[in-house]
Structure formats: structure tokens, C-alpha cells
Amino acid sequence: MSKAVTGPEIERLIQILSRLPGLGPRSARRAALHLIKKKETLLQPLAAAAAEAAEKVVVCTTCGNADTSDPCTICRDPRRDNTTIVVVEEIADLWALERSAAINAAYHVLGGTLSPLDGVGPDDLNIRSLVDRVSRGGVKELIIAVNATVEGQTTAHYITDQLEGMDVRITRLAHGVPVGGELDYLDEGTLAAAIRSRSEIS
Amino acid sequence: MSKAVTGPEIERLIQILSRLPGLGPRSARRAALHLIKKKETLLQPLAAAAAEAAEKVVVCTTCGNADTSDPCTICRDPRRDNTTIVVVEEIADLWALERSAAINAAYHVLGGTLSPLDGVGPDDLNIRSLVDRVSRGGVKELIIAVNATVEGQTTAHYITDQLEGMDVRITRLAHGVPVGGELDYLDEGTLAAAIRSRSEIS
Numbered sequence: 573m574s575k576a577v578t579g580p581e582i583e584r585l586i587q588i589l590s591r592l593p594g595l596g597p598r599s600a601r602r603a604a605l606h607l608i609k610k611k612e613t614l615l616q617p618l619a620a621a622a623a624e625a626a627e628k629v630v631v632c633t634t635c636g637n638a639d640t641s642d643p644c645t646i647c648r649d650p651r652r653d654n655t656t657i658v659v660v661e662e663i664a665d666l667w668a669l670e671r672s673a674a675i676n677a678a679y680h681v682l683g684g685t686l687s688p689l690d691g692v693g694p695d696d697l698n699i700r701s702l703v704d705r706v707s708r709g710g711v712k713e714l715i716i717a718v719n720a721t722v723e724g725q726t727t728a729h730y731i732t733d734q735l736e737g738m739d740v741r742i743t744r745l746a747h748g749v750p751v752g753g754e755l756d757y758l759d760e761g762t763l764a765a766a767i768r769s770r771s772e773i774s
Numbered sequence: 775m776s777k778a779v780t781g782p783e784i785e786r787l788i789q790i791l792s793r794l795p796g797l798g799p800r801s802a803r804r805a806a807l808h809l810i811k812k813k814e815t816l817l818q819p820l821a822a823a824a825a826e827a828a829e830k831v832v833v834c835t836t837c838g839n840a841d842t843s844d845p846c847t848i849c850r851d852p853r854r855d856n857t858t859i860v861v862v863e864e865i866a867d868l869w870a871l872e873r874s875a876a877i878n879a880a881y882h883v884l885g886g887t888l889s890p891l892d893g894v895g896p897d898d899l900n901i902r903s904l905v906d907r908v909s910r911g912g913v914k915e916l917i918i919a920v921n922a923t924v925e926g927q928t929t930a931h932y933i934t935d936q937l938e939g940m941d942v943r944i945t946r947l948a949h950g951v952p953v954g955g956e957l958d959y960l961d962e963g964t965l966a967a968a969i970r971s972r973s974e975i976s
Contacts, residue, residue, distance in 0.1 A: 577872040579842030581830050585823040591816060592797075592805040599796040605866050606795050607824070608831050608840045614793060615828040621787040622809070622821035628783050629810050629817075638810045640781030664807050670779040 582608065634705075636681030636698050638663050646670075646679060654678045655712040659702065659731065661685055661719060669717065677715070680705065685723035686730055694730065703734050713741040720747065784810065836907075838883030838900050840865050848872075848881060856880045857914040861904065861933065863887055863921060871919065879917070882907065887925035888932055896932065905936050915943040922949065 576583065582604060590600035607615040631637070632644035639645055646652065646666075656677035660666050666679045682697045694700075705711065716731060718724035732742050747765035749758060758766075778785065784806060792802035809817040833839070834846035841847055848854065848868075858879035862868050868881045884899045896902075907913065918933060920926035934944050949967035951960060960968075 576847050577869050578840060578847055579830065581823070581826045581842045582840065585820075585827045588816065588820050588823050589794075592791075593808050594801040594805060595794075595796060601869060602866060603794040603796060604827075605840065605864075605869075608827065611828055611831060614790065615824055615831075618787075618790045619821055619824035619828055621783070621790050622817055622824060624783045625787045625806075625810065626813055626817040626821055628781065629813060638780060638784065638807065640783045645778050645780055662807075664804060667779050667803060667807075 635666075635679045636663070636683060637666055637679060652676055652678055655710060656715065657702075657705065657711055657713070658715045658717050660717050661724065661727075665717065665719075675715075682718070682727065685718060685721070685727040687723050697727070699731060699734065702731065706735060706738055706740055711740055713743060715743050715745070717745050720745075837868075837881045838865070838885060839868055839881060854878055854880055857912060858917065859904075859907065859913055859915075860917045860919050862919050863926065863929075867919065867921075877917075884920070884929065887920060887923070887929040889925050899929070901933060901936065904933065908937055908940055908942050913942055915945060917945050917947070919947050922947075 585607070586597075586600050586604045589595055589603050590597045592600075595603060607618065625640070628640040629638055630640065630642045632639055632642050632647055634643050634647045637644040637646055641648070653676055656675070657680050658666075658669060658675060658677050659680045659682060660669065661682050661684060663681055666681055669675065669679075680698065680702050682699065682702075684692055684697055686692060686694065686697065702714075706714065714731075714735070716728045718728050728744060735742060746769060747762060748769055749755065749762065749766045755763065787809070788799075788802050788806045791797055791805050792799045794802070797805060809820065827842070830842040831840055832842065832844045834841055834844050834849055836845050836849045839846040839848055843850070855878055858877070859882050860868075860871060860877060860879050861882045861884060862871065863884050863886060865883055868883055871877065871881075882900065882904050884901065884904075886894055886899055888894060888896065888899065904916075908916065916933075916937070918930045920930050930946060937944060948971060949964060950971055951957065951964065951968045957965065
């Protein structure tokens with residue numbers, strides 16, 4: 573902004589909000605105004621919640637989930653099937669799979685994918701701890717749920733290699749047409765995979 | 775979310791973020807994860823900035839701008855032309871006009887528009903204070919920069935009526951084609967106004 577239209581404290585709040593994913597400079601201003609208008613019901617609660625989260629957030633030493641307890645809510649859940657571990661790239665993927673309620677298993681967050689060009693090697697990811705987890709025994713299946721990108725697939729192969737000889741089933745997610753997706757908008761690779769993995773209409 | 779995947783403190787932060795305009799439940803989770811990942815550089819500063827803004831924010835008793843001082847930054851600016859007052863519906867409109875740097879005048883925020891159906895009457899808006907401001911003298915022009923909606927125009931007419939007999943020029947914003955706008959997407963009213971107010975190519 574060329575000229576100041578409001579106090580530095582409000583400008584600072586706008587500036588911080590504009591660094592959130594999904595909020596640009598314009599929507600950060602709108603958000604700040606909304607917060608200011610609802611000082612008691614939104615701005616003060618946000619300040620308190622952000623401070624409390626900042627104070628308490630920890631990374632689960634077992635699976636890598638972000639939580640306010642270690643082990644995390646999922647790792648402490650006695651109703652989970654801990655014989656299956658879903659391996660994901662990021663915490664966001666873990667949360668997305670949980671929302672889908674597709675599986676009631678344990679997780680392992682890698683913290684990214686192997687990417688030699690970006691200088692990300694095996695030691696920069698939580699691969700060692702995954703191998704340790706499996707070698708302690710009790711894990712029957714590892715579902716490698718990384719993104720369907722070159723880096724994701726490279727990482728999946730590397731993990732598979734590391735686990736060679738261990739008594740664990742290693743699987744990957746199915747490829748195919750997204751539910752609600754239109755064929756016209758899908759790439760050739762997805763369509764080919766969907767044809768290959770076709771099933772009987774029962 | 776059906777099952778908890780993380781601690782209640784983080785869930786609370788997500789829930790508050792999801793109430794910001796421009797952030798839905800999904801982007802609020804992304805924003806929360808981003809904040810958690812950048813605890814020192816983003817989450818803690820956000821907590822501090824939100825707390826400071828909540829403590830210091832005030833509404834300017836002269837113009838209605840949100841600031842941390844009263845009179846606000848704009849009303850205290852000695853380089854402003856205080857003989858012209860731009861009347862806007864919301865603080866966001868004031869900020870938008872300031873960003874455009876179109877005018878270096880004073881402002882008056884109405885806080886909404888007259889809307890009998892929603893039970894918003896003249897006493898619910900900052901109209902009385904506007905009339906007082908003008909009647910104290912020194913104001914040469916009032917630019918009524920309300921939205922080009924029925925409620926906005928009704929409010930503009932009501933204000934004009936209230937100022938009848940006072941020695942002040944009352945103007946409104948020009949209608950026309952937005953800069954960068956495509957005719958094909960504009961409504962008939964805008965196109966008719968643009969034709970009516972056409973000017974010579976100099």
C-alpha cells in the first residue's frame with residue numbers, strides 16, 4: 573500500500589494473513605476487516621487459539637502427524653488397526669485420508685518425496701523410522717499412498733527396496749477416474765489406467 | 775470431521791480460520807497446517823498480531839475507519855483535502871479507494887445501506903454524524919461512493935435529501951465499462967450508462 577490507511581498493528585495483521593495459503597493481499601485485507609468487526613467473537617478467539625496451538629503443537633514421534641500430544645490422537649487410538657500403515661507424503665494427506673474415512677489404520681508421514689534436484693535425499697525424509705517401525709514386527713501391510721507424481725513413485729520404489737526381505741505386504745493406491753470426474757478432462761495416463769483396471773459391473 | 779485426527783487446540787484453530795471470508799473448511803485446514811509448520815515465523819507472529827490488534831483497534835469517531843488511533847491515520851493526515859468527503863458503505867470500500875490512490879480526500883463510512891426489509895433504518899447508519907460534519911462547515915463536496923445497487927442508490931438519495939439547503943456539492947461515481955472489462959460480459963444497464971456518458975477520443 574502506498575499510503576497508510578490504518579494503524580501499523582492492523583497492517584501487520586493483514587501482512588501475516590496474506591502469507592497464508594489461499595489468501596492473497598486482497599482477501600487478507602477482507603479477512604482482517606472481518607476479524608476487526610468481530611473482535612470479541614473472532615479476533616480475540618483467533619489470538620488465543622493461535623497462541624495455544626503455538627505453545628502445544630508437537631510432531632508425533634511415531635507417525636509424524638501434527639498434534640498437541642505425542643503419541644498423537646491417531647497413534648493412541650485403541651480402535652485402530654496398527655497392523656496396516658498408510659505411508660503419506662504430508663500431514664495434509666493424512667488428514668485428507670482420515671476425512672474420507674476410507675481406512676482405520678495407522679499412518680507414517682514421510683515429510684516429502686525424494687527429489688535429487690532439490691537436494692532431498694532419503695535422510696531428509698522419515699524413511700529410516702518407517703523401516704524401523706516395520707522391522708520391529710507386527711505390521712502386515714504398508715499402503716504407500718504417495719502422490720501419483722514422478723517424485724512420489726520414485727520414493728515408493730525406494731521404500732520398497734529398503735523393505736526387501738521383510739515379511740510385509742506393500743501396496744499402492746488404485747489409479748482410475750476420480751468419482752464425479754469427467755473423462756474429457758482426464759489425461760491419457762489416467763484413462764489408460766482406468767481401462768486397464770476395469771471391473772465387471774455387478 | 776467424524777473422527778479426531780489431531781488435538782482439540784489445532785481443531786479449534788482450524789474452526790476459527792474456517793470462519794474467515796475466503797477460507798472454507800478445506801483451505802482452513804491447509805492454512806492451519808501451514809501455520810503449524812512455520813510455528814516461529816508465522817503462527818506465533820499471528821497470535822501476537824491478532825492479540826495486539828484486538829487490544830488496540832478502535833473505530834474513528836470522525837469517519838468510521840478502523841484504526842489503532844482515534845482520530846484515524848487518514849483523519850490526522852495534514853496533507854488531506856478535508857473539504858471533500860468521500861461517503862462509502864463499508865471500511866473495505868474506503869481501503870479500496872485508498873489503494874486506487876484516486877483521491878486524497880477525507881472519508882465517511884456509513885456502515886451499510888438503508889434496507890427496510892432487513893430492518894436497517896437511518897439511525898442504524900452513520901448518517902446523522904455525516905450531516906453534523908457537513909453542517910459544521912468547511913466541506914465543499916460530498917462524493918457519495920456507495921455501491922451501484924438499489925440499496926446504495928436509495929441511501930444516496932436519502933443523504934441528498936438530508937443535506938438539502940446546505941451549501942455543499944453532492945456528486946456520485948461515474949458508471950461505465952470497468953477498465954479491462956469485456957463488453958460481452960457486462961449487463962445492459964452498464965452498457966447503456968457507458969454509451970450515455972461517452973466522451974470524445976482526444
